[in-house]
Amino acid sequence: xxxxxxxxxxxxxxxxxxxxxxxxEDLAAAAGVNSAKLRKDLSYLGSYGTRGVGYDVDYLRYQIxxxxxxxHDWPVVIVGIGNLGHALANYSGFxxxxxxxxxxxxxxxxxxxxxxxxxxxxxxxxxxxxxxEHSVAIGVIATPAAAxxxxxxxxxxxxxxxxxxFAPAVISVPEGxxxxxxxxxxxxxILAYHEQxxxxxxxxxxxxxxxxxxxxxxxxx
Amino acid sequence: xxxxxxxxxxxxxxxxxxxxxxxxEDLAAAAGVNSAKLRKDLSYLGSYGTRGVGYDVDYLRYQIxxxxxxxHDWPVVIVGIGNLGHALANYSGFxxxxxxxxxxxxxxxxxxxxxxxxxxxxxxxxxxxxxxEHSVAIGVIATPAAAxxxxxxxxxxxxxxxxxxFAPAVISVPEGxxxxxxxxxxxxxILAYHEQxxxxxxxxxxxxxxxxxxxxxxxxx
DNA sequence: TTCTGTGAATTGTTTCACAGCC
DNA sequence: GGCTGTGAAACAATTCACAGAA
Numbered sequence: 001x002x003x004x005x006x007x008x009x010x011x012x013x014x015x016x017x018x019x020x021x022x023x024x025e026d027l028a029a030a031a032g033v034n035s036a037k038l039r040k041d042l043s044y045l046g047s048y049g050t051r052g053v054g055y056d057v058d059y060l061r062y063q064i065x066x067x068x069x070x071x072h073d074w075p076v077v078i079v080g081i082g083n084l085g086h087a088l089a090n091y092s093g094f095x096x097x098x099x100x101x102x103x104x105x106x107x108x109x110x111x112x113x114x115x116x117x118x119x120x121x122x123x124x125x126x127x128x129x130x131x132x133e134h135s136v137a138i139g140v141i142a143t144p145a146a147a148x149x150x151x152x153x154x155x156x157x158x159x160x161x162x163x164x165x166f167a168p169a170v171i172s173v174p175e176g177x178x179x180x181x182x183x184x185x186x187x188x189x190i191l192a193y194h195e196q197x198x199x200x201x202x203x204x205x206x207x208x209x210x211x212x213x214x215x216x217x218x219x220x221x
Numbered sequence: 222x223x224x225x226x227x228x229x230x231x232x233x234x235x236x237x238x239x240x241x242x243x244x245x246e247d248l249a250a251a252a253g254v255n256s257a258k259l260r261k262d263l264s265y266l267g268s269y270g271t272r273g274v275g276y277d278v279d280y281l282r283y284q285i286x287x288x289x290x291x292x293h294d295w296p297v298v299i300v301g302i303g304n305l306g307h308a309l310a311n312y313s314g315f316x317x318x319x320x321x322x323x324x325x326x327x328x329x330x331x332x333x334x335x336x337x338x339x340x341x342x343x344x345x346x347x348x349x350x351x352x353x354e355h356s357v358a359i360g361v362i363a364t365p366a367a368a369x370x371x372x373x374x375x376x377x378x379x380x381x382x383x384x385x386x387f388a389p390a391v392i393s394v395p396e397g398x399x400x401x402x403x404x405x406x407x408x409x410x411i412l413a414y415h416e417q418x419x420x421x422x423x424x425x426x427x428x429x430x431x432x433x434x435x436x437x438x439x440x441x442x
Numbered sequence: 443t444t445c446t447g448t449g450a451a452t453t454g455t456t457t458c459a460c461a462g463c464c
Numbered sequence: 465g466g467c468t469g470t471g472a473a474a475c476a477a478t479t480c481a482c483a484g485a486a
Contacts, residue, residue: 005410009389023467032391035467036457043469051468052464068410069417076409083311087304093389093406098413137416138409161419162412168230168314170253178415180408185314187401188297188359189226189289191383192319194399195358196290198382244445256445257479264447272446272485 003041004068006031009097011061023054070098075134077160079151080143081106081114081121084166088142089117099138103130107147124151131158138162145169152179224262225289227252230318232282244275291319296355298381300372301364302327302335302342305387309363310338323355328368345372352379359383366390373400 010030014022024042028035042048042055048063049055065071076099078088088094089104104116107124114121122130130136139160141151148167155163162178165171173179231251235243245263249256263269263276269284270276286292297320299309309315310325325337328345335342343351351357360381362372369388376384383399386392394400 001414002407002411004414005404005407008410009404009407010391024469025467030391034457036459037455039468040456040470047469049468050464051462052466054467067414069413069420070410074409074413074416083304083308087308088405090304091405094409097406097410099406099409138412140409162416164408164412170231170251176419178412180412182403182405182408183226183230184309184312184403185318185320186223186226186230187385187403188295188315188320188361189229189291189318190223191359191385191399191401192290192295193222193225193288195295195383198397199290245447246445255479257481258477260446261448261478268447270446273444274486275445 001041001044001067003031003033003037004064006033007038007041008061008064008068008070011057011064015057015061020057021054022057024049027055065098068098073098073100074138075100075102075136076138076140077101077103077105077127077130077136077155078140078142079105079124079127079155080141080147080167081111081116082142082144085142086116088140088166089119102134102136105130107143124154127154128158131155131160136160138164140164140166141171142166222262222265224252224254224258225285227254228259228262229282229285229289229291232278232285236278236282241278242275243278245270248276286319289319294319294321295359296321296323296357297359297361298322298324298326298348298351298357298376299361299363300326300345300348300376301362301368301388302332302337303363303365306363307337309361309387310340320359323357324351326351328364345375348375349379352376352381357381359385361385361387362392363387 007027010027014030024035024039028038031038045063045067048060076094078085078101081089081104085104089101094101101119104119104121105124105127106121109123111121112123137160139155141148141163143151145167148165148169149171152163152171152173156173156177161176163173165179165181168183168185171179228248231248235251245256245260249259252259266284266288269281297315299306299322302310302325306325310322315322322340325340325342326345326348327342330344332342333344358381360376362369362384364372366388369386369390370392373384373392373394377394377398382397384394386400386402389404392400
């Protein structure tokens with residue numbers, strides 16, 4: 001259920017505005033989904049709402065946090081302290097949302113000791129020691145693509161079982177290890193695709209005498 | 222089709238390794254999907270493969286780039302030059318994958334003139350001028366959450382019709398404008414969720430006498 | 443024989459619409 | 465009367481499995 005974190009954030013935002021109770025309609029609007037979907041999603045967690053009234057914001061918040069597993073903090077290591085690693089280390093959302101950066105690692109020994117967001121950069125070779133000391137289960141890869149598979153292998157060997165990969169490379173990991181990939185240029189290319197279709201639409205609006213796009217198989221969608 | 226950019230990148234990787242032809246199996250492996258799905262996806266673009274042989278890497282690469290709309294570069298503006306904005310401005314993948322950063326904007330006038338990745342930071346108020354000068358259709362929001370909606374409104378007013386939003390906020394835009402959202406802590410929370418389930422599994426493995434999780438409605442998945 | 447392209451079957455997700463509880 | 469929780473219906477995505485081209 002990839003939408004639970006979205007609901008959790010929306011609930012936190014409502015709570016910060018002092019709202020104690022909300023309807024599925026309210027919460028759905030805040031989370032950017034429709035209310036039927038939201039109710040269906042929440043119903044899988046149990047019956048935490050009250051018919052005719054709605055949901056208690058704090059109660060639901062706790063239940064979702066419990067379901068996701070962020071009622072306590074997860075220790076996280078970040079490998080690769082380039083521009084992106086810097087941004088991640090400084091990202092304040094981690095602390096408040098269930099994560100604690102226990103180490104920043106970089107293969108470049110020149111960087112060792114440098115403080116980023118109050119955390120010292122350490123050599124990549126310290127990975128095993130740090131992972132076992134803090135029982136790190138989650139690792140973030142912010143290295144260049146070429147290093148990603150190697151970093152992933154070392155993480156897995158060190159006991160990491162969930163990896164967030166920002167490197168533009170597909171990494172392969174053993175059964176039982178989860179990987180999520182965030183790829184900036186892929187996100188942009190998806191926008192470009194929609195943008196292009198809008199441009200075509202527009203061209204047809206302005207020149208209605210032009211022929212339709214040829215009806216290639218699956219030309220639509 | 223959100224997977225086309227993934228295929229494009231996999232094809233580029235194959236091309237760089239000197240591979241001229243590949244089977245759906247090869248490409249699927251490089252892209253991290255299964256081959257039936259890949260063939261189905263590609264069949265929507267047309268018949269670009271050869272039965273018994275496979276796909277010509279360069280030819281398919283061009284066809285996918287054309288479908289996505291990245292045969293020419295898209296001008297892009299980035300708003301919010303904090304840590305993340307820095308990382309984005311320095312991200313070399315943009316240039317090579319169909320995008321050109323034409324401006325970096327920040328509301329903090331202290332930053333005006335600062336060079337980031339060779340591009341000068343300019344005041345946010347220059348948005349309209351820059352957007353119309355370069356016909357910018359795609360904007361990136363890397364500001365704090367509180368500023369995101371305002372930035373989005375100004376972008377839309379300036380003619381931007383696709384927005385990549387890194388701010389942890391749901392922004393609302395008029396019909397016809399596309400928004401994609403990347404939220405770092407949501408990605409991590411999804412991993413935490415899986416991590417938690419693995420921990421439960423594991424606990425049961427070690428204490429097989431413990432009862433199964435109660436069969437709550439939808440307890441699984 | 444190899445490997446694509448694709449109907450058919452399956453599986454999953456979203457929406458509808460309303461019974462039931464407050 | 466208002467709003468949740470949920471079957472049932474509609475829709476979408478994925479996988480299977482194989483006919484047919486090279």
